[in-house]
Structures are given as C-alpha cells and as structure tokens.
Amino acid sequence: MKNLIEVQNIKKNYGKKEAVKGISFNVEEDEILGLLGPNGSGKTTTIGMLLGLLKPTSGQIFINNLKLEENRIQILEMINFISPYIELPKKLTVKQNLYVYSKLYKVKNIKERIEYLSEKLRIGELLNRITGELSSGQKNRVSLAKALVNEPKVLLLDEPTASLDPEVGDFVRTFLEDYKKEKKISILLASHNMNEVTRLCKSVLMMKNGEIIDQGKPEDLITKHGRTNLEEVFLKLSRSKSEYN
Amino acid sequence: MSITRIYGLFLRHFYLITRSFPRILDLVYWPSIQITLWGFISNFFATHTTYYNNAVGVILTCAILYDFLFRTSIGFNMLFLEEIWSRNFTNLFIAPMRIGEILTSLVITALIRSLIGLVPAILLTSPLFGISILDLGIFLFFLFLSLYIFGITLGILVSSGLLRFGPSFENIAWSTMFLLAPFGCIYYPIETLPEIFQKIAYVLPLVYIFEEARNILINQTVNVQNVYYAFMWNAFYFSLSIILFYYSFNAAKNKGTLINMGE
Numbered sequence: 001m002k003n004l005i006e007v008q009n010i011k012k013n014y015g016k017k018e019a020v021k022g023i024s025f026n027v028e029e030d031e032i033l034g035l036l037g038p039n040g041s042g043k044t045t046t047i048g049m050l051l052g053l054l055k056p057t058s059g060q061i062f063i064n065n066l067k068l069e070e071n072r073i074q075i076l077e078m079i080n081f082i083s084p085y086i087e088l089p090k091k092l093t094v095k096q097n098l099y100v101y102s103k104l105y106k107v108k109n110i111k112e113r114i115e116y117l118s119e120k121l122r123i124g125e126l127l128n129r130i131t132g133e134l135s136s137g138q139k140n141r142v143s144l145a146k147a148l149v150n151e152p153k154v155l156l157l158d159e160p161t162a163s164l165d166p167e168v169g170d171f172v173r174t175f176l177e178d179y180k181k182e183k184k185i186s187i188l189l190a191s192h193n194m195n196e197v198t199r200l201c202k203s204v205l206m207m208k209n210g211e212i213i214d215q216g217k218p219e220d221l222i223t224k225h226g227r228t229n230l231e232e233v234f235l236k237l238s239r240s241k242s243e244y245n
Numbered sequence: 246m247s248i249t250r251i252y253g254l255f256l257r258h259f260y261l262i263t264r265s266f267p268r269i270l271d272l273v274y275w276p277s278i279q280i281t282l283w284g285f286i287s288n289f290f291a292t293h294t295t296y297y298n299n300a301v302g303v304i305l306t307c308a309i310l311y312d313f314l315f316r317t318s319i320g321f322n323m324l325f326l327e328e329i330w331s332r333n334f335t336n337l338f339i340a341p342m343r344i345g346e347i348l349t350s351l352v353i354t355a356l357i358r359s360l361i362g363l364v365p366a367i368l369l370t371s372p373l374f375g376i377s378i379l380d381l382g383i384f385l386f387f388l389f390l391s392l393y394i395f396g397i398t399l400g401i402l403v404s405s406g407l408l409r410f411g412p413s414f415e416n417i418a419w420s421t422m423f424l425l426a427p428f429g430c431i432y433y434p435i436e437t438l439p440e441i442f443q444k445i446a447y448v449l450p451l452v453y454i455f456e457e458a459r460n461i462l463i464n465q466t467v468n469v470q471n472v473y474y475a476f477m478w479n480a481f482y483f484s485l486s487i488i489l490f491y492y493s494f495n496a497a498k499n500k501g502t503l504i505n506m507g508e
Contacts, residue, residue, distance in 0.1 A: 014501065048504040053340045053497040075340035089257060089327075096260045104340040112485040146336070151445025 001028040003062075004154050004186035004202055005050065010059030012210075019045045022059065025155075032180060032187040033195040034218075037207030038238040040176040043190045046207075047156050048051050049083055063154055077105065083158035087139070090132025094123060096143050097131055098149060102241040105150035117145040121175065137168035144172065148179070155187045161196060169193075173200060194231035196223070204230070206237050246349065252344050254350035256326055257286060262358070270323050272358060275365035276312050283308035284374040303462050304432055306457075309370070309378050311431045313363050314392040314451075315422050321400025322357040322407075322418040324351045327373055331413050338503050348487075352397050359396075381461050384472065388454050391475040394483055395450050399425075401486035414482035431455050431462035450478040 008108035020042040027033045035043050043143050044101040048054035050061060052072045058096045061068040066124040075231045088097045095114065102110040118124040126134060133141060140160070147155060158177070173196060180187055183192045191197050197204055206214040206221075214221060214237060225233045262268050287304035328334045337347070370376045378385060406414040428442060429451030435443055442487050445451040457471035499505045 044504065045501070051504075053335065053338060053498065053503040055495070055503055072343045073343060076339060079339075081335075081339050083299050083335070085332070087332040088336065089261065089331045089333050091331075092257070092265055093264075096256075100253050100257040100260070101340065102334070103256060103341060104337075106247065106249050106341075215390050222438065 006062040010056040013057045023212050027186040029139045031183040033200045034204035035190040036203035042169045042210040079154040080152040081156045082143050082147040085100040088131050094128040101146050102151050121145050158188045198230045250346050251350040255354050258386045272362040273365050276362040277310050278367040307431050314396045316359040317396025318399040320355040322403050325404040372499050373428045387472050391454050398483045398486045401490050405489045408497045409493040450475040
C-alpha cells in the first residue's frame, strides 16, 4: 500500500519547550490511524504541522510523496480537516458556506458536489438554514461536508464526534468508515473516544510529552499491556511515570 | 493567483454583508453622520473665519476624504477580525490560498465596503450643504486612490499584528487611525503642527493628500508634486506592509498563533 502521509522525525519547539520530540510515522492509503494521548501530549501540534499551520523545528513531512515545505498549496488542495474547535462562518447559510469553500478549493461541478454531500450526510434540509442556528450534531455534519468538498486524499480529524449524541456519533463513524472504503483515503484521527478508535482504526499511536510511547493495532496493544480494552491501555500509559517521561 | 479563490473569499464577505440589514445600515450610518456633522461645522467656519471664505467645502471635503481612508482601513481590519470572531480562521488558512490571493480578495472587498458607506454620504452633501466633492476635478481620483492605498496599507499592518500576536492585538486595530490623524493634517495646514510633529507628518502620505485637497479648493491650482510625494510614500509603506505580513505569517507558523487563533 502507498503511504499518503509520511512523517520523518519532526520536532517542534516553542522556545525551550519541546512540544513534539522527533516523531515518525506513516499513514497508508485506505487506512485510519489513531492518534491518542492525554491533553498536552502533542497531538494538536502534530496535526498543525501536517496542515502547514505550524512550521516544524526540524524533520520533514510528505503528503502523497510531495514535501509539505515546498508544495504547501498543492498539498492543501488534497487534504482537509475537521475539528470541533473551528467553525464555519455562522451568519452564512449552509449552502453559501459550502459554495464559498468549493470556490476556495476550486471544485469543479460545485452543484453536483454539494448535492452528493447533502445526500450522503443528510444535510439537504439544512442547506438554506443559517449555519450558526444549527444544533451541534447538524453543525458537525456540515463541517464534515466542508471537509469533503474537495474530495481529499488525506483527512485529518481532531475529535470529530466530541459533544455529539450517540446516534449522531454513530452516524458519523459509519459514514467515515464507508467513505474511507469507497474513496481509499487516509485518515489521521485524534480522539479521546477509545471505543471510536477501536472501531475505526487499523493501528494507533500513543503520544505522551511529545513522544510516541507505543504504537500498533488496538487489539495487539490491549494484549501487550494485559488489559481488556483500549481505554485501560490509554490510562495505563498516560498515568505511568515510566522510561517515557 | 487564482481568480476563483479570490472570488470565493470575496463571496464569503459579500454574503455576510448582504444577508444582514444591520450590517449594511452600519456601513452607511457612520459616514453619513460624520459628513453631516462636519457639514454643519464647515458651514459655521465658512461664515466666521477668513481662511475658508473662498472655499466653503474645504472642511467637508477633507472630512469625506478622511472618512474614506478610515473606512478602508477599518474595513480591511474588520474582514480579518471577522474570521477570528467566527472561529473560521483555521479553515481559511488550511484552504489552498496563497497569501497574495487572501490579500487581493480582502483589498477588493474592503473597497466595496467603503464605497457602500461613502457614496450615500457624498450624495448627502449636495442637497444638504450645496457642496460637491467633484469640485476637486480629475485629481479627486488620484487623491482617493492614494488614500485607498494608505488605508489598505494600515489594514495590512494591523492584520500582520493580529497574525503575529493574536486577537489581543485587536485594540490596536481600532486605534491606528486615531493615532495618525493628528499628523495627517486633515483639517488644518501642516504649519499648525509643532516643528517636531511636522517632521513626522512629512514622512506620511496623508499630509500631501490633504494639503493638495486644500490647495485645489482654496487656491484653485494643482501642485502635482504633492500627489507624487503621496504616491511615493504610499509605495514605500505598502511594500513595507506586504513584507511585514509575510514575516508575520511565517512568525505565526513558528509560534503557533494560526492554530490557536480565536481561542
């Protein structure tokens, strides 16, 4: 399988503070990689570097074999991002927002693309509603539509189902699974929902204090650490004052 | 440069303006109030001083020119702040837009915002005060262009600060024009300023623009050198603002401001 994301020994320092301490990993085509770790472990910093919002202190990032540092615009055309911490302009209608972002991503056949996403994400009835007036579940699906407007090869998800009720959360997870299978895209998923990670991810990276402290398939990590589920593995690793600290 | 992307970002702000009547009202309201106020002050001075005897509309014309500068600069800042307030900043900077495309789109949108406010205000001056800014003739275009460039320049400088320091820089965004106004010699000749202030004023394009407006209206002559100096200083400050914006963008990428903007 082809690696769509290649991260080679990236470091990020803020002054003397080392936020990310030389991590490396790959994400294959048609793979969802989970990025786990307690708050402040360096997940957001890592995603920020992959999006070109943060400049690594050292190391290199390749997306679809293109070096990020030298091909920022080309790479941004083929990736997208969703996070509960960023929003679409609240005063615009859903349709206007999707239209604006389709233009920014130079999407051809905008009408067809919006219709396709509306149907898949069940937002057809929301298109003429003001974005700021939607419920968090509806906003989440609209943000997902925006994140898919450019048919990304790489999707970065930062807690995509945070604050969603179980029904909407399940809908989003099922959608992501199906979409990944259909389009063979790579997804990097940062989440604190261990059930979600176990269900969606082929493998996971455990981060702590800016380092990758363990990695592997969820079931292998559970066995390796002698626990019954991924949440217990997470707690064990995040609470340990081991050689990783 | 992609016209599609520039148009896309323009649309984002166009939709915002056209969706909200209070926003349009806000754009029109302040220039109209400003012009009306200065119109009455202008009338008072015209009848009680000798300096303005031959040109009733000098103060009012300068007020209109200053308001255009103010609206352009604030308008540009508003567009940038709008992205921060709506927590859309990250979405914008992960879209495949070049910095030049973002700036071009904001520059065009800021012009349209300013004109929405200014045109009704200008139309008011004729029936209310019998004054037309068109008395400045063809040079009106050059004066407006010069003010527009300086307004945009200030907007880019403030946006650079917002990029570099985050939303805490917002207060500076509102105060820039008030800081520069005394040195701009908008309503009075440069000789009114103390000598040290005159030195500062001479390195700003504003003084040449407003001196020239007064020169045309009072003396009925044109000093092309003033227009030339205004454009020269504009070229200098505009180039400086673009360099600073790129520098701030790179600094923000190092510092992490882009990812935390709006929080």
